[in-house]
Amino acid sequence: MLEQNITAYLANLLKLKTSQINAAIKLIDEGNTIPFIARYRKEATGDMKDEQLRDLNDKLIYVRNLIKRQNEIKNSIEEQGKMTPELSLAIDKVEKLQELEDIYLPYKQKKRTRAMIAKEKGLEPLAQFILKQEDSSEKLEDIALKYLNDEVTSSDEALAGASDIIAETISDSADIRAKLRQHLWQTSSLSITRDKEADSDEAFLMYEDYTEPIKHLPSHRILAINRGESKDILKVKLISDIDKDIAIITKFILKQNSPYKEFLTNAIIDAYKRLIFPALEREIRNQLTETAQTQAIHVFASNLKQLLLQAPLAGYTVMGLDPGYRTGCKMAIVDATGQVLDHGVLYITMSDDAKAKSAQKLLDYIRKYKVNLISIGNGTASYETEEFVANLINEHKLPVHYLITNEAGASVYSASKLAVEELPEYDVTIRGAISIARRIQDPLAELVKIEPKAIGVGQYQHDVNQKELANTLDAVIEAAVNHVGVELNTASAALLKHIAGINATVAKNIIKYRDEHGIFTSRKELLKVSRLGPTAYTQCAGFLRINGATCPLDNTPVHPESYPLAEQILAELGFSLEDLTDKNKLDLLKAKIKLVDIDKLATKLNAGVFTVKDILDALTKPGRDPREDLPAPLTRQNIIKLEDIKVGTIMRGTVRNITDFGVFVDIGIKTAGLIHISELSNKHVKHPLDVVSVGDILNVLVISVDAKRNRIGLSLKQVTKENNNVLA
Structure with a gap:
């Protein structure tokens, strides 16, 4: 069992x-x-x-x-009263819910069916007699006469009822369903036709009398088809070779030289067309959708993880620009800690006079606050804003770089309750510019404030099971936040609530305690926070950092339960806790740790090898952010125009989104280029995620430019050392 x-x-x-x-x-x-x-x-x-x-x-x-x-x-x-030892064993051996439900089907309480009505009329014995297919000299019509009663008055009525019972018996057979299900998965196709009278949508033009075997249907196409069907643009049905399907059922039912071959064949056809195929069609469509949704959620989760773990650009005074036409470009300047220094609105797409005034205004802001990095949102008017900023940098030889930031979710955050609590003194539009600035300083800390599905790094995220999507993305955020760790004295409640053992209420209580009592000086102080008891403390303590804590280990991933062991390890190496705050001694400690035989040390201290290794890693880099190992985001000073891009040009760009069919790369112009999955590698690529991740910086070859359709085709596999001269 x-x-x-x-x-x-x-x-x-x-x-x-x-x-x-x-x-x-x-x-x-x-x-x-x-x-x-x-x-x-x-x-x-x-x-x-x-x-x-x-x-x-x-x-x-x-x-x-x-x-x-x-x-x-x-x-x-x-x-x-229908359980048998064989049936009980069959139920115990099942490892899939679908197989279990197949076994249960004959015993499941159903709505009143034609077969039930026939059984109530006393026709089950007739159906069982026919299914036995024993030789008889009597005609079936004459045999049926023996089963007439007050409710069944003719042989035709009796045989019709028996046929209904046989059809349902066939349909309820777990073996028949399993065999036919397997056959359909291998051989059936989806047939799609487009309603020519429905509103034309370019996304569905390819589905003009379209057919594809279900075993070859990629996930993104299944979701696209489902969307078209839900909009009443597409009509979808499962098609299969009916004769072959019926032949499969026939092998289970019809005995050689059956005296009732014709009657049973008709019952089989009825069972297939009326009961089995419609049920399996629904099941297969549901399974296709479920599989496609799982894949879409997996892609979204993988992209989100990489986005959250992008390297922070610390130490910069950042100007965030939220581009716009009619309402102007919203601007906010934040210092290296994310505090707002100033804000305003620039009109850079209006008249020449307004543009000139905005240029001077922007220049004054940059010089006054010593801005050294500009973050430009990638939404409406992003291209014009980028051109304006690049020209200003070049004209005045400013020591400033800029980058294009994915602003997805900024407007959602700006209007949220959290944003109102965090930035009550700022207009909703300015909050968006602040978010765009902060999210390059620390992507994780800022992006956790936004509903994950609003971040926009997936495919068909609005067409999948929203509860499952939310649960998966929450798990990704939890994993990312706990992997990086959180500075207890500066973290927002939005960030703290993702730490293991801390919920939204406790996160708010931590902020409240911090506001009332000042900064935390030790992890133990967390136990004074309302509703944060010993159990929650055990779960969360190791993931919370305190820069400048009384105990230096409070600024490392070492868990408080391992502090005695950490001190033993330091003593074995000839150091003490205080040495962790002395740069010279810390350098000596790092050198000594490189020579340590971890297995021997663990044995000597009667400790686990994994724990000792993790403590040694933590001691070499107290307060270190694991994202420091990642490449910094790509910044620019010059803008590239579409007319500068020719087929054969090598571009440098950042991966913005990954889908089943390819990779979208920001190459510094308004339109993201697409690397189709076939252009990722000379080797077979099962999925783009196997080759690249969101945030990767790539050299790519331009292989097509379609200015009319605003499309740029890129290749990764065609970039060679010989042609690797990069335009940007």
């Missing part, structure tokens, strides 16, 4: 040891968070990663739901 072998089943499924599965399940059931288990319980789980633990948790929930459903079904069948 699956119920007795959950650990073994999951270990085999996930290719992990049973000891790892047991430990992880125990920790999850005890209420520990995934980030905490992944970071601080490596000894128990054998260093299971965050992704593995989340996968295990999802599959554990599925298996437990399956077991619960198995027990419900067994109880239902036993109550009906």
Whole structure:
């Protein structure tokens, strides 16, 4: 039984040891968070990663739901008095919910069907007699006469009722459904026609009498087809070879030299057309959609993770520009800590006079506040704003760079309750410019304030299961925030609530405590925060940093429970806690740590190897941001125009979005270029995510320019060392 072998089943499924599965399940059931288990319980789980633990948790929930459903079904069948040892064994062996429901189908309470009505009329014995297909000298019409009664007055009526019972019996066969389902997945196609009278939509023009085998349908196309169908632009149906499908069923039902071949064949056709195929068509369409949605959510999650973990551009005084035409370009300047220094509106797309005044105004702002980086939102009027800024930089030889920032979600944040609480003194439009400035200083801290699906780094995110999307994206944010860690004395409530063990209420309580009592000087002080008890403290403490804390370990990923071990390790190496704040001694410590035999040290201190290794890593870089290893975002001083771009030109750009079919790259002009999946590598690429990530900086070759349709085709695989002279 699956119920007795959950650990073994999951270990085999996930290719992990049973000891790892047991430990992880125990920790999850005890209420520990995934980030905490992944970071601080490596000894128990054998260093299971965050992704593995989340996968295990999802599959554990599925298996437990399956077991619960198995027990419900067994109880239902036993109550009906129809349970047999063979049926019980078949239910216990099932590992998929769909297979379980197939087995239960004949015993499931249904709405009043034609077969039920026929059974009520006493025609089930006739149906069973026909299905046995025993030789008889009597004609079927004469046999049917024996089953006449007050409700059945003719042989035709009796045979029609028997046919309905046989059709439902065939439809309820788990073996027939499984075989036909497998056959349809391999051989059937989706047939799509476009309603020519519906509003024309360029996105659906390709589906003019379109047919494609379902086994070849990519996820993004399935979601596109579903969208067209929901808009009543497309009509979609599953098509299959009816004769072959019926032949499959016939092999299960019809005996050789059956005396009732014609009658049973008609019942089989009725079962297929009226019951089985419509049900399997719905099931297959649902499964296609579910698979496509899962893929779309996975792509969105992968893109979001990379976006959140982009390297912060710390130490800059940043001017954020939120471009616009009629209402002007909103401007905000923030210092290196994100505090607003000034704000205003520039009119750079209006008259020459307004443009000249805005240029002087912008120049004055840059010089007054020593702005050294400008963040330009990529929305409406972005190109004109970029051109204006680039010209100003070049004309006045300013020591300033700019970059184009994905402003998706800035307007959502600007009008949010959180933005009102954070920036009550600023107009909603200025808040957008502040967000655009801050999100390059620390992408993670700013982007967590925005509803994830509004960030816009996915495909068809509005067409997927919104609850599943939200849960997945929340998990991505949680993983990213806990991976980086949070400075306790500067973090917003929006950031703190994603730390393991901290919910929105506790996050607000931390801010309230900080406002009332001043900055935290130790992690232990967290225990004074309302509703943050010992359990929550255990989960969250290691992910919170305090720069300048009384104990230097409070500014590292070392968990308080391991402080005694960390001090032992330092002592073994000839150092003390105080040395962590002495740059010269810290350099000596780093050099010594490189020579440490971790296995020997762990054995000597009777500690886990994983824990000792993590402590040593933390001691070499207290207060360090793990995103420092990532390449900084690409900044520019000169604008590139579409007419500058010729086929064969090498461009330098930043990956903005990844989909199933390709990669969108910002190459410094209004239109993002597309690297089709076929142009990513000379080797077969299963998915673009296997080659690139959001935020990657690439050299790409321009292979097509379509100015009319505003499209630029790029290639990564055609960039060689010989032609690698980059235009930008």
